[in-house]
Amino acid sequence: MSAGRAALRRMLRERRREVPPAARIGAAAGIAARLLEHPLPAGARVAGYWAADGEIPLHAWQLRLPRDVTYCLPVVHEDGRLRFAPWKAGEAVAANRYGIPEPVVPSDALLQPDALDLVVVPLVGFDHRCHRLGMGGGWYDRSFAFRHRMPAPPLLVGAAFAFQQVDGELPSEDWDVQLDAVCTDLSTVSRAT
Ligand SMILES: Nc1nc2c(c(=O)[nH]1)N(C=O)[C@@H](CNc1ccc(C(=O)N[C@@H](CCC(=O)O)C(=O)O)cc1)CN2
Numbered sequence: 001m002s003a004g005r006a007a008l009r010r011m012l013r014e015r016r017r018e019v020p021p022a023a024r025i026g027a028a029a030g031i032a033a034r035l036l037e038h039p040l041p042a043g044a045r046v047a048g049y050w051a052a053d054g055e056i057p058l059h060a061w062q063l064r065l066p067r068d069v070t071y072c073l074p075v076v077h078e079d080g081r082l083r084f085a086p087w088k089a090g091e092a093v094a095a096n097r098y099g100i101p102e103p104v105v106p107s108d109a110l111l112q113p114d115a116l117d118l119v120v121v122p123l124v125g126f127d128h129r130c131h132r133l134g135m136g137g138g139w140y141d142r143s144f145a146f147r148h149r150m151p152a153p154p155l156l157v158g159a160a161f162a163f164q165q166v167d168g169e170l171p172s173e174d175w176d177v178q179l180d181a182v183c184t185d186l187s188t189v190s191r192a193t
């Protein structure tokens, strides 16, 4: 990884953690409205994330999803690819190796990445092409590598505060999975087709 990438990651993570509580609550309402603009099939399975490290929260979106939609959270799996666990507010969670809460469910309840219709992807930075800088574990890139040769679904939509958009373009790597769109508290940036 280039020094530029590491420094950029550090700077953007710091800025994300510094958002005051009132602005964070307002941003959660803003991104919920943007995310709800994406049409979902009946009985859709969608994935969000449990906001950590100052990430833009998704609870306002989760609460406003249609009743027939199954909301899931990511679970880190030993094979290096994420699984997704259906989760409702109040159900049991336990911290994973990074300290992020994950649902506690039997392994046969876990969904594979390709079983989802819409995945809201956490990110540290993004650019106008919908390229993403993540936490550096490569989890989303490995889990959705099949999107290099297959169209959506799952539709991959990044979630971020508007200030997480970088000027110009992020340095890209062969393994980076381009997002279909990025929703922020203020607008939606769609990938050029
Ligand atoms: N909310 C949320 N959940 C998520 C992700 C995410 O970015 N956000 N992930 C997205 O991939 C996966 C977990 N990947 C992660 C990768 C690195 C670190 C992290 O904090 N690294 C620390 C040091 C690592 C350690 O403590 O062992 C760091 O860089 O400071 C966290 C999550 C799945 N769940």
Ligand SMILES: Nc1ncnc2c1ncn2[C@@H]1O[C@H](COP(=O)(O)OP(=O)(O)OP(=O)(O)O)[C@@H](O)[C@H]1O
Pocket: 001, 132, 133, 134, 135, 136, 137, 138, 139, 140, 141, 142, 145, 173, 175, 176
């Ligand atoms: N499709 C893949 N196959 C094998 N290894 C991969 C793949 N995608 C990513 N990786 C590995 O993951 C590492 C981290 O990648 P990168 O820095 O782009 O992560 P990130 O997208 O920022 O992280 P995350 O998705 O966890 O938020 C890379 O060094 C690479 O070795």
